[in-house]
Amino acid sequence: MNNLPDLDRELCENLLREYTKSESLLLHAFSVEACVAAYATKFNKDPLYWGNVAMLHDFDYEMYPSPEEHPYKGAEILRAKGFSEDFIDSIMSHTPYTGVPRTTLLRKVLFACDELAGFITAVSYVMPDKKVDQVEARSVLKKMKDKAFARSVSREDIRGGAEILEIPLEEHIGFCIQALRQLHTKLAPNPEKY
Numbered sequence: 001m002n003n004l005p006d007l008d009r010e011l012c013e014n015l016l017r018e019y020t021k022s023e024s025l026l027l028h029a030f031s032v033e034a035c036v037a038a039y040a041t042k043f044n045k046d047p048l049y050w051g052n053v054a055m056l057h058d059f060d061y062e063m064y065p066s067p068e069e070h071p072y073k074g075a076e077i078l079r080a081k082g083f084s085e086d087f088i089d090s091i092m093s094h095t096p097y098t099g100v101p102r103t104t105l106l107r108k109v110l111f112a113c114d115e116l117a118g119f120i121t122a123v124s125y126v127m128p129d130k131k132v133d134q135v136e137a138r139s140v141l142k143k144m145k146d147k148a149f150a151r152s153v154s155r156e157d158i159r160g161g162a163e164i165l166e167i168p169l170e171e172h173i174g175f176c177i178q179a180l181r182q183l184h185t186k187l188a189p190n191p192e193k194y
Contacts, residue, residue: 005078006087012052015081016059019074025062028118029055031180035113036106038179043105050106053090057110067097102164112161115154116176119143122150124180132180137173 005011016029037051060074075088092100093107094114102108120135123143127134143149144158162172 005081005083006052007046007048009048009052009055012055015077016055019059019077020062022062025058027121029058030183031117031121032057032110032113034179034183035117035176036109038175038182039109039113040106042175043109045105049087050109053087053106054110054113057091057094057114067095071095071098108161108164111157112165112172113176114161115157116161116173117180119150119153119158120173120177120180122153132177132184135177135180137170137177140173140177141170 016026020026020029033051033055036054037047039045040047040050056074056078057071060077061070064070064073071091071094075092078088078091079085089100090104090106090110092098093102094110100107102111120132120140123140124130124132124135126143126149144155159169162169165172167175
């Protein structure tokens with residue numbers, strides 16, 4: 001875990017931006033990073049390392065969106081750039097079809113935050129001011145029942161993520177909302193940063 005790329009946020013963000021141009025995918029990367037890094041702090045782990053894994057979990061998706069390529073192509077790219085196998089395996093574990101088990105706390109947290117971060121962002125878009133500051137856990141739970149809303153987001157994965165962390169769903173949602181509020185406050189003065 002002492003490999004330089006694993007702990008170099010600037011390098012990771014540059015890599016993300018090299019492969020990802022879509023504003024929504026960049027926002028997703030930063031949102032999952034914020035949630036996972038917040039959990040790292042909560043669990044007394046390294047928020048930089050955990051955040052970098054989260055930021056790069058989908059970095060290859062825009063260029064290689066098929067299950068035959070994502071996240072396998074990303075793993076090849078990261079390996080060539082000297083990232084550790086633990087870092088790469090953590091990213092590989094976020095999709096069930098890779099067969100990489102979620103045996104570490106980081107892998108469980110990444111899985112638990114991936115779909116939820118996107119769903120919370122989607123809920124924020126239907127708020128009057130379109131801001132995550134207005135999102136509450138109960139509004140997220142209500143929207144989860146609406147199968148037509150953000151239909152591509154797996155409710156099963158959101159529930160399963162809370163279960164794998166052994167945290168009540170509403171508490172998990174509330175925790176991620178707080179992490180996303182801090183992220184959006186930080187990015188608000190500079191939205192073109194996406």
